[in-house]
Each structure stands twice: as structure tokens, then as C-alpha cells.
Amino acid sequence: MAVPDVQDLLELDLETRLTLVQKLWDSIVDAASSGAQLPLAEEERELLDQRLREDDEDPEAAIPWVEARARLHREP
Numbered sequence: 844m845a846v847p848d849v850q851d852l853l854e855l856d857l858e859t860r861l862t863l864v865q866k867l868w869d870s871i872v873d874a875a876s877s878g879a880q881l882p883l884a885e886e887e888r889e890l891l892d893q894r895l896r897e898d899d900e901d902p903e904a905a906i907p908w909v910e911a912r913a914r915l916h917r918e919p
Contacts, residue, residue: 852863875881883891898905 852860855863871881
């Protein structure tokens with residue numbers, strides 16, 4: 844299948860680009876739900892494994908997303 848030219852896609856109107864983004868994201872979620880492996884470098888996989896271990900060892904150390912997001916918006 845031919846890959847569309849990125850510049851052509853960027854020239855589409857906003858509504859069409861948003862629709863394409865949503866369809867692409869949905870297709871990625873569907874593929875991952877069906878068992879497809881998302882491409883990760885070995886370093887990324889190791890970092891995710893490390894963070895999962897840390898969470899398993901100390902789940903109370905995590906903060907809720909709402910709080911994390913608020914912190915991000917407060918910091919310059």
C-alpha cells in the first residue's frame with residue numbers, strides 16, 4: 844500500500860486531519876488489543892519493566908493523574 848505524502852495530509856482542513864488522527868489512533872488501539880507488539884527499543888522496554896517493578900513494589904508512591912497534571916501545569 845502506498846503511503847500518503849505527509850505534506851499533502853498537512854494541507855487538509857482541520858476537521859479532516861482530526862478525523863484521520865482519530866481513525867489512526869483507533870487502529871493502533873485495535874491492533875494492540877489484538878496482540879500486536881508495539882515497536883519499542885530495548886531501552887524503552889527495560890525502562891517500562893523497571894517502572895512496573897517499582898509500582899508493584901511500592902504502589903503508594905504513585906500519585907493520581909489529576910495531581911500529576913496539576914503539578915505539570917504549575918511548573919514553569
